[in-house]
Amino acid sequence: MPATWPCPGPSGIADEYAVVFDRGRAGRLLIVPPLFEEMNRTRRMLIETQRELDGLGVDSMLPDLPGCNESGQAFSAQSLGSWRDAMAAAARHFAATHVLAVRGGALVFPTSLPGWVLEPQKGSSILRQLLRARVLSAKEAGREESSTDLLEHGRNHGLELAGYRLSAALVAGLDAAVPQDEGQVVLRQANLGGSALWLRSEPGEDSAQSANLARIIALDEGG
Numbered sequence: 770m771p772a773t774w775p776c777p778g779p780s781g782i783a784d785e786y787a788v789v790f791d792r793g794r795a796g797r798l799l800i801v802p803p804l805f806e807e808m809n810r811t812r813r814m815l816i817e818t819q820r821e822l823d824g825l826g827v828d829s830m831l832p833d834l835p836g837c838n839e840s841g842q843a844f845s846a847q848s849l850g851s852w853r854d855a856m857a858a859a860a861r862h863f864a865a866t867h868v869l870a871v872r873g874g875a876l877v878f879p880t881s882l883p884g885w886v887l888e889p890q891k892g893s894s895i896l897r898q899l900l901r902a903r904v905l906s907a908k909e910a911g912r913e914e915s916s917t918d919l920l921e922h923g924r925n926h927g928l929e930l931a932g933y934r935l936s937a938a939l940v941a942g943l944d945a946a947v948p949q950d951e952g953q954v955v956l957r958q959a960n961l962g963g964s965a966l967w968l969r970s971e972p973g974e975d976s977a978q979s980a981n982l983a984r985i986i987a988l989d990e991g992g
Contacts, residue, residue, distance in 0.1 A: 770790065776832075786838070789829070798866075799832070804873035805931060811972075821979050821982075821984075834847075846936065852876075853877045853878075869884055869886075870889070871887045872888055880953075883952070883953065884953050887982075888965070891947055902931055920944065
């Protein structure tokens with residue numbers, strides 16, 4: 770299941786990891802995960818979706834975004850542009866025929882591929898949630914911080930949010946970014962059933978949601 774792929778980075782090409790179910794079949798799905806903590810909360814569900822797709826005759830690949838999970842690249846060096854370049858490189862390396870972008874993944878996925886976007890999210894919404902969490906944490910610690918001031922500082926100097934060191938480019942990019950879907954099918958949580966895993970406080974899984982998502986993809990893709 771684990772595989773590596775050549776990813777562009779600031780120091781040249783770096784080997785990054787991906788979870789793959791690859792039997793050389795015609796249908797080949799690149800999965801672009803959500804960003805930040807939503808990536809961790811949905812990872813088990815997405816890998817279970819890969820298992821379901823494998824049983825339905827569809828190959829799939831779930832690559833790490835540079836700076837995340839097992840990546841050896843620094844998170845602080847990343848921007849939406851670097852993540853877009855990385856996902857495009859992963860699509861080429863794995864010869865993806867389709868794409869599934871989840872939540873914030875819709876900001877960085879290869880738009881040239883047909884496929885699906887699940888509950889696409891604006892970059893400003895992601896940033897607002899991260900800023901709100903920092904302001905609340907500061908208040909609990911007896912400090913006063915302002916989302917407006919933090920955003921201004923972050924756009925110019927970068928910012929630490931939720932344990933991630935965001936570059937100035939990533940802060941500014943998120944603040945302006947909208948989902949990049951270009952004709953891909955937009956899926957909603959209601960299509961999967963159950964509650965949204967990215968809203969939970971801890972990573973979780975839902976076998977019924979994974980099965981429903983896999984069936985939608987396999988049926989629409991013709992796999």
